[in-house]
Amino acid sequence: MSALTTTPAAGTHRPARTSRPSLARLTAVELRKATDTRAGFWLLAIIALVALGMVLIQMFTGSAEDRTFADFFGGAQLPLGILLPVVGILAVTGEWSQRTTLSTFALEPRRERVIASKLAAAVLMAIGAVVASLAWAALANVIAPLVTDADGSWSFGAEGFGRVVLFQVINVLVGTAFGLALLSTPLAIVLYFVLPTAWTILGSTISALETPAEWLDLSNTTLPLIDGGLSGEAWGQLGTSLALWLVVPLGFGLWRVLRSEIK
Amino acid sequence: MITVEHLTKRYGAFTAVNDVSFTCAPGTVTGFLGPNGAGKSTTMRMIAGLTPPSSGTATVNGVAFRDLPNPGRHIGVLLDASAQHAGRTGREILSLSAQLLGVGQKRVDAMLELVGLAGTAEKRRVGNYSLGMRQRLGLAHALLGDPTVLMLDEPANGLDPEGIFWMRGVLRDFADRGGTVLLSSHLLREVEAVADHLVVIGNGKIVADGAKDDLLHAGGLYVRGLDPEPLEKALTTAGLSVQPTRDGGFSVAADAEAVGRAALDAGVVLLELRPADSGGLEEMFLRLTSHHDADSTKDAA
Numbered sequence: 117m118s119a120l121t122t123t124p125a126a127g128t129h130r131p132a133r134t135s136r137p138s139l140a141r142l143t144a145v146e147l148r149k150a151t152d153t154r155a156g157f158w159l160l161a162i163i164a165l166v167a168l169g170m171v172l173i174q175m176f177t178g179s180a181e182d183r184t185f186a187d188f189f190g191g192a193q194l195p196l197g198i199l200l201p202v203v204g205i206l207a208v209t210g211e212w213s214q215r216t217t218l219s220t221f222a223l224e225p226r227r228e229r230v231i232a233s234k235l236a237a238a239v240l241m242a243i244g245a246v247v248a249s250l251a252w253a254a255l256a257n258v259i260a261p262l263v264t265d266a267d268g269s270w271s272f273g274a275e276g277f278g279r280v281v282l283f284q285v286i287n288v289l290v291g292t293a294f295g296l297a298l299l300s301t302p303l304a305i306v307l308y309f310v311l312p313t314a315w316t317i318l319g320s321t322i323s324a325l326e327t328p329a330e331w332l333d334l335s336n337t338t339l340p341l342i343d344g345g346l347s348g349e350a351w352g353q354l355g356t357s358l359a360l361w362l363v364v365p366l367g368f369g370l371w372r373v374l375r376s377e378i379k
Numbered sequence: 380m381i382t383v384e385h386l387t388k389r390y391g392a393f394t395a396v397n398d399v400s401f402t403c404a405p406g407t408v409t410g411f412l413g414p415n416g417a418g419k420s421t422t423m424r425m426i427a428g429l430t431p432p433s434s435g436t437a438t439v440n441g442v443a444f445r446d447l448p449n450p451g452r453h454i455g456v457l458l459d460a461s462a463q464h465a466g467r468t469g470r471e472i473l474s475l476s477a478q479l480l481g482v483g484q485k486r487v488d489a490m491l492e493l494v495g496l497a498g499t500a501e502k503r504r505v506g507n508y509s510l511g512m513r514q515r516l517g518l519a520h521a522l523l524g525d526p527t528v529l530m531l532d533e534p535a536n537g538l539d540p541e542g543i544f545w546m547r548g549v550l551r552d553f554a555d556r557g558g559t560v561l562l563s564s565h566l567l568r569e570v571e572a573v574a575d576h577l578v579v580i581g582n583g584k585i586v587a588d589g590a591k592d593d594l595l596h597a598g599g600l601y602v603r604g605l606d607p608e609p610l611e612k613a614l615t616t617a618g619l620s621v622q623p624t625r626d627g628g629f630s631v632a633a634d635a636e637a638v639g640r641a642a643l644d645a646g647v648v649l650l651e652l653r654p655a656d657s658g659g660l661e662e663m664f665l666r667l668t669s670h671h672d673a674d675s676t677k678d679a680a
Contacts, residue, residue, distance in 0.1 A: 134449040137479050145479045152475070153466035215462035218429065219520065222456040223479055225428040225445040378429040 142224065142233035143240070150207055150237060159203060160241070166195040167249050171256040175264060183266030186276065188253035193280055193342060196245050200284055201291025204238040205304045208295030208369075217378045227374050235292055242288040246281050276344065283341035290334070290362050296369025312361065331356045380405055380559055381426060381454075381528060386435035388421050395421045397583040398435070403561045403576070405527070408554045410570030410591070411563040413580035414667055419563040420458065422580070423532050426561075427456050439528055451480045454528040455521030460513035460537070465506030469496050469516050472505065473523060480524040490519035493549070510537025518546065522553075529553060531562040535569050547573040567664050571595070579660070581667035587660065594660050601655040602638050603628030605648040613645030614638065630655050 137145075150156050174191045175183065211217045224230050260266035291308055298304040312334055319329025319336075330336060330353060337357040340350045381403040388396040396418040403409040413419050424430035426437040428444035439447060439454045447453050463472055473487045491497040494515040505513065514537055521529055529550070535543045550573055554560050564570045570577070577594050579587040587594055604610035607627050614621045619633045619641065628651065631638055635652055642649050 134452040134481075136448045137481065141479065141481070145475060148475060148478070152471055153464060155466060210464070214464040215459065216464050218458050218462040219456075219476065221429055222427050222458070223449075223451045223476060225447070225450060375431065377431065378424070 136226075136229075137224065139229065139233055139236065142229060143236040146207065146233045146237035147240060149210075150203065150241065153210075156206065156210075159199070159206065163196060163199045163203070163245060164248055166199065167192040167245070168252050170195050171249075171252045175256055175260050175266070180265045181267045183257075183260045183264065184269040184271070185253055185257040186269070186272045188256045188260075189249060189272065189276075189280070190342060192249035192252055193246075193283065196242075196249060196284055197287045200242050200245060200288040201294070201308055202305060203241055204288040204291030204293075205295040205308060206301065207234050207238055208292055209299060209301040209304055212299045213301055215379075221378050228370070231296065231370060231373060235289065238288045238292045239285050242284040243281055246277075246284050250277075279341045279344065279346070283338055286334075286338060286341075286358065286362070290358075290365075293362050293366035293369055296373060297365035299369075299372070332360050333357060334361045380440050381409075381437070381530070381561055382441070383422070383426065383437045384435055386422060386425055386437055387433045388418075388425060388430065389433045394583055396425070396432075399580065399583070399585055400435075401578045401585060401588050403528075403559050405557050405559045406554055407575045408550055408560040408562065408573050409576040409578060410574030411561055411578050411580065412567060412570060412664065413563075413565065414664075415565055417565075417580045417667070418583040419565075419580060420532055423458060423530055423561075423563065426530060427454075427458065429458075449480060449524070451476065451524035451526065453524075453526050454530060455524065455526040457514075457517040457521045457529075457531045457534060459532065460510065460517035460534075463505050463513070463516070466504055468502055468504055469508070469512075470501040472516065473519060476520060476523055482524060486523060486525070490523055493522070494519040495545075511539060511542055514538055514546075515542070518549065527557070528559040529561070531560075533563055533565070535564060535566075543569070567661060577660070579664070579667070586667065587663065596654045599630055599632040599655050600635060600638060601628055601630055601651065601653055602642075602649065603651040604642065605650060609645060610642065610647045610649075613641045613647050616645070617641035 151160060170192050171188050174188055211220055220230060221227055257266075257268060257270065261268040291304075294304045294308045295301075298307065315329070316333050316335055319325045319333050334357045337350070337353040340346045341354070346354075383402070384400050386396055386399045387394065399418070399422055401409075411419050411422070421430060425432045425435075426439070426444065436443065438444075439450070442453075444450060444454075467475075470487065470491065473490060474484065477484065477487050488497070491501050496512065496515055496519065500508075500512065505516065508516065514534055518531070518534060521531065531550075534546060538546060550560050550562065554575075562570065562574075571591070574591050577587065577589065577591050578585060579594075601624070602610070602614075603626070607623070607629075611621055611623065611629060614629065614631060617637065617640070619631050619637060622630045624630055638652060639649070
């Protein structure tokens with residue numbers, strides 16, 4: 117080790133027997149990347165604050181019987197559903213805009229593993245956000261009966277929680293898929309919000325598109341995940357719309373990233 | 380060890396890299412020389428698996444880059460020192476990669492120390508770094524996994540003379556310990572001081588590949604006498620091939636003894652007798668560069 121103290125540059129040049137970094141380690145690195153920049157940190161902080169704000173607004177508006185744990189929790193999901201996809205988009209496009217792909221893919225040349233870990237990190241952040249909103253809702257439900265005439269009911273089932281987690285995971289994955297397909301932050305963010313909205317408007321104004329919209333409009337098909345009442349047909353509609361908004365951009369993005377030249 | 384065999388990269392009708400082959404052996408520093416746009420970076424990106432080649436192969440320690448388990452432990456790559464997230468600190472960038480590579484924080488500390496970024500510099504965001512500091516961080520990043528091979532694209536860019544001298548020392552030391560170094564430059568002088576081996580590329584093709592001493596001293600000998608005329612006469616009489624140079628000396632394609640004896644026989648006083656400057660390589664290099672310029676002018680016209 118004496119050589120190391122004088123010239124730490126050169127190691128021993130032993131033929132290193134190394135193993136691939138596990139997907140768990142890659143995912144941990146991706147989670148760290150999402151939070152270790154000012155932009156990433158504040159995006160997540162803003163999501164938490166907006167969810168808190170939403171819960172607070174609910175405490176003082178609407179009717180008393182709507183001030184329950186389940187309602188607070190449900191109310192917090194709306195801002196999460198809008199902002200989490202941006203987290204997914206930035207996790208991908210940030211690497212391209214900052215050109216960190218040069219070192220990312222030089223350290224893990226199996227690009228599909230990097231993408232898999234980015235998707236895993238996005239899912240974990242979505243679950244984390246839902247769990248955090250659970251805490252906000254609990255806080256609100258403790259305080260609400262003290263300051264207003266709230267119902268204060270704690271009735272809440274695992275099924276409802278699971279549905280909401282699925283809703284947010286879908287949101288963040290669709291965002292990540294848009295990021296992969298477009299590899300540009302502004303393009304991905306704009307198209308992510310414009311395309312489905314345009315589709316929703318078209319579906320509601322042109323009667324011929326009404327039935328396709330029931331099956332392909334993601335904002336319609338994910339609604340039962342929040343409101344409950346998932347029939348067999350609703351599952352089918354959800355699956356069909358996901359094929360369009362998740363599978364297609366994800367497949368195209370994967371194909372694009374795997375074969376593209378990293379500069 | 381880096382082995383490149385018949386690498387070719389075409390973009391439509393344009394061939395950026397054309398049937399390039401060379402080897403970088405352990406214990407040596409290979410200078411990869413060429414004017415801007417000659418295909419150096421494209422070749423390096425193909426070695427690192429970032430650019431898919433049109434044909435040909437490249438291996439690192441006998442294995443294709445993609446098949447290296449944890450490649451950062453085998454080859455340290457620095458392709459563009461500015462390609463780092465401007466919002467991360469120098470230490471955070473190294474820590475992230477250390478986590479991926481599976482090396483500890485001690486290694487991060489040691490590398491920051493080595494490149495002179497330990498202390499306040501490591502806590503600053505890379506967006507506020509000078510290009511020289513980014514190059515230092517890039518070298519620390521490349522060395523982080525304790526690799527046996529280093530591949531650096533224009534690492535001297537932005538470094539001050541002291542920094543260039545320092546980097547040469549680090550690379551020389553790395554190679555002397557059995558490591559393999561490939562570094563590119565568009566300046567002959569920059570790599571001349573550190574490389575053992577030179578690979579010269581122009582317009583996508585290898586135009587020279589060999590030991591530095593052989594390439595640089597291909598120009599023969601330089602000889603200068605007190606009086607040019609009798610010296611030229613003496614050398615031609617001895618049957619040596621003589622080329623006058625601008626400063627009144629001659630370049631001679633012969634060994635030193637033959638020149639010395641010819642001068643002695645004619646009783647001519649010699650002032651200088653030494654290996655010629657790297658005229659051959661320098662000239663070839665300039666020719667390549669001007670060719671390149673001519674081509675781009677033609678394209679523009």
